[in-house]
Amino acid sequence: MRLDLILRAREILTMDPARPTATSVGVIGGRIVGFDGELAGLEAERVLDFGDAVATPGLIDAHCHTAWWGLGLAAVDLSTARGLDDLYGRIAAEVARLDELGDPDAWVHGTGFNQAHHGGGFPDIARLDEITGDRPLYLRHTSGHASITNTATLRLVGALEPGFENPVGGVVVRDGSGAPTGLVEEAAQGLVQALLLPYSRERLVEALDAATSRYAEQGITSFTEAGVGGGWIGHSPVEVAAYQAASERGRLHARAQLMPAIDALRPLEGHAADFHGEGRGAGLDLGIRTGFGDDAVRFGHVKVFLDGSLLGATAAVTEDFCGHANHGNRGYLLDDPETYRERALGAYRAGWPLALHAIGDAAIDLALDIIEEAQDRYGRLDVPCRIEHFAIARPDQVERAGRLGVAVTPQAGFIGSFGEQMADRVGPERRDWLYRGRSVIDAGVILAGSSDLPVADNDLRRGMQSAVDRIADGGAALGPAEAITPEEALRTHTEWAARATGQLADKGTLERGKLADIAVFSASPLTAPSIAGLDIVATVLGGELSHDARS
Template identity: 80%
Template sequence: MKLDLVVRAARILTLDPERPVATALGVLGDRIVGFDEEIAGLEALRTEDFGDATVTPGLIDAHCHTAWWGLGLAAIDLAAARGLDELYAMIAAEVARLDALGDADAWVHGTGFNQSHHDGAFPDIARLDELTGNRPLYLRHTSGHASITNSATLRLVGALDPGFADPVGGVVVRDAAGRPTGLVEEAAQGLVQALLLPYSTERLVDALEAATSRYAAQGITSFTEAGVGGGWIGHSPIEVAAYQAAAESGRLHARAQLMPAIDALRPLAGHAADFAREGAGAGLDLGIRFGFGDELVRFGHVKVFLDGSLLGATAAVTEDYCGHEHNTGYLLDEPAVYRERALAAYRSGWPLALHAIGDAAIDLALDVIEEAQERYGARAVPCRIEHFGIARPDQVERAARLSIAVTPQAGFIGPLGDQMAARVGAERESWLYRGRSVIDAGILLAGSSDLPVADNDLRRGMQAAVDRRTDSGAVLGAAEAITPEEALRTHTEWAARATGQIADKGTLERGKLADLTVFSASPLTAPRIDELEIVATVLGGALSHDARSAAS
């Protein structure tokens, strides 16, 4: 027998306790067939020898927003602005560019706004109107839970009309005189997005190719897209078709697991035996549910937004935000509505992924998951709480009892940690984006970037999980620090378990997909994980990224 590929390196870290380290790995088709002595003497069509580098299981980003980020690559990068004058200059330059193209109807798009880069200030709507005139404007906050618009956009959505009412779960923010400030929060963003949606499949494929080629350069072989097809997070009613088209045309450079937004689900009916206990459930047409798909594009959990963001002080908390008297954020809908919709999805075969950042939202998430499991039984794949941002000690204990997986973002600690700590104050700071306490409780800790809220340099995120250091040099919750091996497992084994894919990925074992990340040195022993280079990325035995060829 001739193998398709043999991979050699000084260290192959399998994360499999039966064979933790190897120096050679054999691949047939897109699967691993053996290591070291098991493949000794076998010929291969090709060999990749990575010398002194270290090979690990392919990195998994368990929660990100790939289409959103890919589409935003062509927008103004507001994250680079420091001070509102610089931001205004960026907008003016974009307006001039669009004017030169002669496209009178083109929108001004920007992404990555963070008020902390502007001493806490937001753009003045009068200044934005002066710069943009009648052009619609859509600037996305880095959290994704707010946007900044101008009067032209607000006029299009009817927000300037007498009697306008905010939609459920969102707010068009107004000043003391009742005039819109240009800030649009949470579900109210859907009013603006309705003017832009749906994106064409072709444009989405372009965005996915642009995004996932960059994923490969970061060592990422799999990701979970946290919301498609509905709500303010979706981009098209047929968004899944874009992922399929990208995969079929070789333009998807990492494996995609797709979470349908709960808004994309609809009532299901079928044989009485299928719904004997409580009538129709909720799901996708034809009864498609979790796990449907193939190795490149597959359905994951159903995504449910319970609250907003910590940076925008819209996450639902039980105590006021610091400096925001009588502000505890808010749930995006009534608890009874969430309970009804989430239970219908769960009983139809969809494990739940509940976005809950504030501790009040986490309480609701735990209640819903507990009721779902008590009424319909626990699933083989764990329900998830996305972010688990401000988690009280009792909530950690309860999540462990319910066998829930959580996905806090260690990558937030550097660029956003100081802001988050200021929002919650010293008494709650140790509850933020936990690590050590989650692992010690026996909870699956899945690593994720939440791109584009933070970047998807997972090496930086892993280093932050280890040292918990913010950009100011402060340490955020020192007791929550984890080890380098645990940090690696959050983006490999534990992410695979939390996404229900451990049979195919997460560790390097015979029969599993040949998805590999090649580091310049071992992430377990390097002085800093974030200083390691990604030498190569292997997806199913094929190179999806090779820094060696770029350097030669």
């Protein structure tokens, strides 16, 4: 027998307790066939010898927004702007560029705005109007839960008309006199996006190619796209076709698991036995459900947005956010709890595990209530339900999540980037509840690692280091008792992420029969002084190099 590949390294960390380490691994047909002595006497078409480097299972980003990020790579980058004058200058430069192109109808797009970089201030709509004139403007907040627009855009969406009403789950923010400020929150962003959507399949393929080639540079071999096909998070009603096309053309450089937004689901009817005796549910046509697809593109959970963001103070909490501007503000749910319950239960009984976006503790309460009712009425599915972000989690909620067997995806990478900003939002009594780690693991909850790209970058090494040291960029510790070990941090992006996504049979550990998806680090992430300081030497996807820093 001749192997397709033998990969060698100083140490291969398999994350499999039955065989924790190896120095060589053999591959046939994109899957692992053996290690070390099991390969004795066998030759291979190719040998990849990484010398003193250390290999691990390929990294999994369990919650990110790939199409959104890929599309935003062509927008004005506001994440590095410091001070509103800098922001205005960047917008003016983009307007000048569009003027030179001679397209008077082209929009001004920007991404990555964070008011913390501007002394807590937001752009003045009058100044934006002066710069942009009649060009529509659409600047995405780094959280994704708000946008900044100008008068031209607000006029297009009808927000200036008498009798305009905010959509359910969103707000066009106005000042004390009732004039729009340009800030658009949550589901109200859909009014703007309706003018831009749908993106073409070809444009989405280009975005996925650009995004996932960068994923490979980070050691990422799999990701979960947290919302496609509907709501304000989707980019086209036929968005899944773009992922298939990208895969078929060799332009998808990591494996995609797709979460349909619950808005993309339709009422389904069938035999009563197919829906736990109720005869109806909610899903995709023909009863397609989670797990459908292939190794490159597969359906995962159904995505349900319950509340907003922490940075924007729109997350639903049981106690006020801190700060003068937030006095009396407890955020809000994006719809009525009973509506959420009916829609989520309909999806669950049709076979879809739930991924409930819940940042504030009030939203987490609702998420746990829905999951518990679903499991009590219809039994537990093979794939665990998830709570996305689980950002402000009370101790009782951590215990309850463990009892219900859920998975959670708090973003450890936020601790460095936004730690002090988030702590200011919740105050000293709640700061240790933010984006937990240790207590989640100890309660028996599945802790899955994720970046939430483009809210923060997808340097998962930086995120893993933040999970270990929990130090914000300003130097303050955020919930130091929630620190986890380097091995646990690595498991959040390998074994535990695979469990949370229902894919442990194929990935998450390096074992015979599993996909040959491998990340090669410059040194061991278990013993290095800083995981964030390590380089990604190479990334192997199904036995083929998707990234090689040596060349």
